[in-house]
Amino acid sequence: MGSVLDVVLSTAFFAAILGVSTPYVLAALGGLLAERAGVPNIALEGSMLSAACAGALVAGYSGSVWAGAVCGIAAGSLLALLLGVLHLYLGADAIIAGIGLNLLAAGATSYTVFALLGDKGGTSRLHSGALPSLRLPLIEDIPGVGAVLSGQNVLTWAALAATPVVAWLLYRTRFGFHLRAVGEHPEAARSVGIHVHRVQFRALALSGALAGAAGVFLSMGAVSFFVTGMTAGRGYIALAAVFLGALRPWGVFLAALGFGTAEALAVQLGNLDVPGQLVSAIPYVFTLLALAFFAWRRRRASRTDAAPAPLTGPPVLESP
Secondary structure, eight states: OHHHHHHHTSHHHHHHHHHHHHHHHHHHHHHHHHHHTTOOOTTHHHHHHHHHHHHHHHHHHHSOHHHHHHHHHHHHHHHHHHHHIIIIISOOOHHHHHHHHHHHHHHHHHHHHHHHHSOSSBSTTSOOOOOOEEOOHHHHTSTTHHHHHTTEEHHHHHHHHHHHHHHHHHHHSHHHHHHHHHHHOHHHHHHTTOOHHHHHHHHHHHHHHHHHHHHHHIIIIISSSOBTTTTTTHHHHHHHHHHHTTTOHHHHHHHHHHHHHHHHHHHHHHTSSSOHHHHHHHHHHHHHHHHHHHHHHHHHHHHHHHSOOOOOSOOOOOOO
């Protein structure tokens, strides 16, 4: 027990939480934007996987990690826009279309890697490189805090900055007002001249770009290569963080950080004498418990709202 506590209370563990939480935060914020626009982006997993593959391949062939990052983010955005075409223009169910796009991304990335490199496992034989980490001299000298913050990947800093930016976008800009109006009541928004589909497509483009950045982190931040199926359900977990965070940016950030903490704990416990099956199940068990808590809290709130207000005095009859 002592060794477990030593690991959990170490600065290295808190630094690992930020790194592991990065894809959850980015993808969850993307899912939040799409959800507030009225289009649930179930294709977060596919956007992450497509971006991870495209980023690693472009970086490997071009020799530029930044070109790979840009192309990966663009690939994630394009898949989200494809979801918009299927749902908004062709009338497909958003849930079914999203799951179909996730399956398409899984198959397409495996086939592309095999066609280009002859390897079904990933791009390990292609030298893709990794995005740089940032070392901040002033912060690095602060005891404890410096060991946690300094040296984090550039996309981890982007994830930390994305939360206030998304909050500002949703609640302080005209586009955010239109986005929320479209998501809450599209007909009312249309009646005042808001182009509903245009707003939804823009929200999906941003949603896919954020999920794409999450995928790029997996293949060019945490490691320097793509592995088939490396998202491992993180897109679905990020979608759970959207609702667990009550559809608010800071709530979504905290929920995503909680999921990242569970995965970081699983990684650290894997280095100790803990059964591997238990370790690998920790993130998914945490997800189920979090969703169960969310459902219980929502049901309790609905019962409270449905309860009749107590009478404070005798009823007063209105005169005809």
